[in-house]
Amino acid sequence: MRRLKNIWVFADKASSLAELCAGGRQLGENVAAVVLGGEETARQAIEQGADQVYWLGLKAEDKMLEDYTRTIAGLLEKHRPELFLLNAGRRTKVVAGRLAALFATSAITDAMQFVIGENGDLQIARLVYGGLAIRLEKPLSAMAIATVGNGVFKAAADGSNRQGTVTEVPWVEDGCRLKLLERRARDTEPVDLAAAARVVGVGRGIGKEEGLAMVYALARQLKAEVACTRPLxxxxxxxxxxxxxxxxxxxxxxxxxxxxxxxxxxxxxxxxNKARVIIAVNKDINAPIFEQSDYGLVGDLYKIIPALLKSRL
Ligand SMILES: Cc1cc2nc3c(=O)[nH]c(=O)nc-3n(C[C@H](O)[C@H](O)[C@H](O)COP(=O)(O)OP(=O)(O)OC[C@H]3O[C@@H](n4cnc5c(N)ncnc54)[C@H](O)[C@@H]3O)c2cc1C
Incomplete structure (x- = not known):
């Protein structure tokens, strides 16, 4: 596959930064990472695949991610990469949108695949119509901005002997009209589903919130992460x-x-659909999931989960 010359990456999560650095290496000859975090994170970005790191330092307590848009824009203006990749997080999507507005280009969200033509032109594949179709989109300008979901790229295994440069970059006054007034802890624990070797997913069939206790117990027994469908x-x-x-x-x-x-x-x-083995439990023998599963158990999950727990898999 042809490669682009210059790819830049930015992420607000360490695991995403590792994936984007590795993705940048697959797609481009030179990879630069904009790092907002500790010195260690900047150094790790080189091990993960970056040739240059533009280090913004630790994120200030009184700033939001969006407040770094102008600082990043200044770097992009100067270096003009062909592709700037961000992880598909809530705040990184806002940054991508603001950058796209500043550069009068498009922000292509939730990119799944990058297709580089013989003459170096780039097309980006993403799902449309709620996942029913894949559309190839062409960026509007010479610098493409795209957000990429977890798991699209795989982090590189070991790059401890890689060399690269780290350049400190001062923050630039942003003028973002959203202001941070207060921070409150969210009532959630961090989870990295994209990296999990086993996942137990639960859907509306569980019926009531109390039912989740047995799902968590089963996941513990299987050493699996717990996930769910969107309605839950x-x-x-x-x-x-x-x-x-x-x-x-x-x-x-x-x-x-x-x-x-x-x-x-x-x-x-x-x-x-990239799972190696899919096992489904559903009480409806005609549920579409059985057509896409390797193994299926037809029955009430309130009977099947306790039986699986008892069997001490
Ligand atoms: C634009 C768009 C984007 C979307 N994005 C997502 C997305 O990213 N992720 C996502 O998950 N959804 C997404 N959805 C929603 C999606 O279309 C489905 O509505 C959703 O996935 C259905 O969730 P479910 O399987 O939990 O519920 P249901 O479709 O209601 O299925 C519940 C199942 O449980 C079974 N069941 C019921 N009781 C029991 C029991 N006691 N024992 C065993 N089985 C039982 C039933 O037979 C049924 O098959 C999106 C929708 C739209 C329009």
């Missing part, structure tokens, strides 16, 4: 949004995905 996170709010899988959530590629009470709609299955 966005509708019922029984789980944090970080835990839902699918076209608008996280994409996973575990060795095993156990789906409990999930019908198997395309928007969910798009996020799990």
């Amino acid at each position: 996170a966005e509708g019922e709010k029984w789980m944090s949004p970080e835990r839902y899988i699918g076209v608008s959530g996280t994409m996973i590629k575990p060795d095993m995905y156990l789906a409990l009470g999930i019908s198997g709609q395309i928007q969910h299955m798009t996020g799990v």
